[in-house]
Amino acid sequence: MSFLNISLLFGALAIAAPIIIHLLSRTRFRTIDWGAMHLLESLEDTTQRRFQWESLLLLLVRCSIPVLLALTLARPVLTMWNLRGSAQDRTSFILLDDSFSLSSVASDGDGRSHWQRLQVEIAKLLKSRTSSTAPTLIWKTGGRSLTPLGDDDTSLVELIDEFQGTQPTATECDFASALMSAIKHLRSLPIKDAELIIASDFQASEWQEMRKEQLEAIRAELTADPAKPILLTLFQATSNLEVESSNLAVRLPEGGIPQVHLGQSTTVQTEIINYSAKDHTCNVVLEFDGQPLTQQSLTVPAGQSTIMPFQFAVDEPGWHELAVRIDPQDSVQEDNTAWQMLEITELKRLMILDSTPVVSQFGDSDYFQAAIAPFGGESFVRNRWQVTQPRELASQIAELQRSDVVVLFFDPLHRAELDNALTRQLSRFVADGGGMVLIPKDVANLESIQTGLSAVDQPAWFKEFCPFSLLGVQPADPNMRERMSSTPILVPELEIFNGTSGGDLRDVEFMHWLAVQDPPLSLESDAAMDTTEIRTSTDKVLLQLSSGTPLVASRNIGAGVIVLLAVSAGPNWSSLPMDAAYVTLMQRLAQLATPKNRWQTAVRGGDRIRIGVSEIGQQGTPANYAENLEWVIEDEAGKNVSRTSVRPGEIEVLSLAPLVPGMYRVSLDTSRIDPEIVSPEALRPVPPAFITQAAQRESKLRLLSEAELKSTAESLGAQIVTSAEGYQALEDLRTKGREIWRYALGLLLAMVLIEVWFQQFLSRGTL
């Protein structure tokens, strides 16, 4: 034990006072000659010895009072356990939770958000380390990777300035990964004493997902090196706040809005989610290019979501901004707007590749072309597709560069009909974001197809870009033809077949079809890939026959998508070409394969986003002007967020999306471009804007309860602090020991009370 004010211990000499008083006022027994002794029989005797003991006890109590008072004032510190070195010599590593749930406003009335509270407290903590000899690191945990604040040369003062300029981001945090990364980083540093501070609001959604094994692994990692144990502190500046917050969020379809065409009415399904415990009424406004189109009011039940459909039509081609806003007075404003960038083109280019074209009669590709461009190849205005079917290889390769979708009618037996060079181009085309529809040739000789598909030496080119496992041709029962499954269709592009407006697919009889393995994934060709991820993310059966056999399946390959139709487009396999649904189905297949956003427009905070230049006309080449281009990214308020140059010869950049959720506009600084080489007006950025999406999980606001946080801290072997003062107290405890003056004060008060009571008990009063 040590004392912070050891000189005040001399106050304990006041112990002499009660001793002197005791000696001076020793009470003796008073003797009374008494007659009624028989009435005192068997009553409790108080002997002189007992009285002396009681007096001694009283003396001890009285002596303890000045001693305890002196002890309290001297601020005793217990130093029994292993103390840490000074905090000033300890490397502090702050993992800063900058997920956007921190931006929620606390409900205790001062209007500050959790982030502002955390920022104030962490700033105090940082300022207390200005005299530290050990470095202080701050890593933001939002985004896909940890983002350090400052660099090795940044002073603590600069770091504080930079920290105070940060804001909550659109991201969510993976604390398990972040902790492991931070621990590894600390282990790699040449330091002896280190501390890891997690500054967070400790949302239940982020922390309760951490499994027990993960917590144990982290704890084991913290203490893995006995010579360099790492302290872990959970810094929650949001304690004593309302655990349950009120929040609403609006979402647009995650996969984007189905293909939008000029002049065509499109429905967008908007989801409004109520995360709070009571019903909320809000106005939902649909904005198109910044102008409100429609406004509706609705009540969302507590803990539920409501789908609200909005219809709109686009009259002009080009990029358009779609925004849905709600206006509740809730805790988090960042998730009250959902954006979508739409690129509307006049015509999509579609190339038909037929491995074995039928020349003499109306073949399956002709059926398809008639369905996709019913008004003829030249009538572009009334068609939605510009369809080409080049026969020469060179033309095919050239056209491939300009096409959005390729429809391949394939026949496994006629492998030589497609050039190897073309197949390689097709693979690259899909990987770069193109779409491809695979349709089997409408050959009548089913046995040959069967043989071809089951052959061990299946065409290499086919394997190269056809990711589906085709098991052969399946004939239907002659007495009972196969029909479509009656299961409701959930894919937006094909939802029309739930009704009859696009033709009734259930009327179609299927005689033969390609048996596709379900899941339709070619595991052999993608052994290196994480099958679980693919299965859940991109591998989809879009339409099924009543037997459960996939009729339409799709899979993303790179940036593109491949759609497989399991029946031919001709009349030999099904009655589909003769049905009213044929045209609609073929067009929708082409839509499915069409890249929705060749230029990605919605990313998570911190993700890379590709930005390029759309050249109008044929002026100049990128090599001539690219090095003079600068991309400027501004937020909705017009504030410059970032400015990026490109390397010579390139006109595309991969920029990191800002972490704060919202819409960001991209513009080109063409002031350094020579107008002689290229007209600045001819250069337009694509996409002209993009969206940093808020992480959906962060919208569900619920802090860990005190018990949950305590349990988590125990699992991690961590300490919990809720303020800079609390952290300082913890530091004092770690470095100096536990101050026990409070206990001494409590004991002092107890002794005073005991003395009063004891004195009454002994009752020195006389007649």
Next chain:
Amino acid sequence: MPQSKLISAVEREQIAQLQLLALGVVEGVTAGRHRSLRRGASVEFKEHRQYVKGDEIRSIDWKLFGKTDRLYIRQYEDETNLRAWLLVDQSGSMKYAGRRAGLSKHTYAMRLAACLATLLLSQQDAAGLALLNEGIERLLAPRSNPSHLQALFAALVQSKPHGPAQLVSSIEEIAGRGIGKGLVFLISDCFTTPTKLATALSLLRHGGSEIVIFQVLDPDECDFPFRSLTEFRSLEIPQQLRSMDSSKVRQAYLNRLSAFQRELSEASAREKIELVTCRTDQNLVEVLAKFLQSRGRQVNHLANSGGEARNLDANRRITTMQRIWRRVTRSRR
């Protein structure tokens, strides 16, 4: 031996004071003649009874014989002096003198006995005295001679309480001596077993005496006002010591005292003994007045002060007292 040799000057002074005090108290409470319990020659006719062989011939009512032709004897109430015994406790416990009362229980008992003796002798009744300790320490036979009062006073003044009380055995001894019929006043703190005391006194009652206990207590014994650490030393057995915290045991003491008093009261009532409890801080006049008041409501004005009583007509008071005693003795009979 002349009395002046036996009684010191101080004692004489005390006797004088005692006499003065007793006279002051009793001045208005002079007693009258009391009816004898025996029937004998008297002027006051009581009743007739049938003649039996051996009766005096002169007692026969010849007039009634003439009317009824049967022999009847006339019986008259005999008038005689009351024989009263004053039994004064001389045990060591009677020495206790609390601060509030300013006098010991013995002194108070002595004064009370003097008052009673004066009262009795002023009525020409006979008063005797027995000082009780481990036995009968002193015994003065009842006499109605006024000079006997001096002897009583001297005996009282010379009495010194000491030693352990043997009250029960002393009373039994007196009963064994046969004090005859009369009135017995026991003046004591009664610090003995109440049932035994009552039983002993019942021997006297069965001998035809009426028993009155004057229980004398000190205010300290009633209230137990001590708060300090106290060592209680027995007045009867000085070796007996009890050290205790008075404040702690006070309630228990009071409970015990209450139980003791209740037991004494019940035992007295059971044996038809009248119990008068008085505190040494109480005025003797008040005590006697209350006592007499309990004997007859007619003299309730005596309860307030002796002065008032002095102004009353003596003949009237005598008549009243006579009426009281007669009623009492008849009811006992």
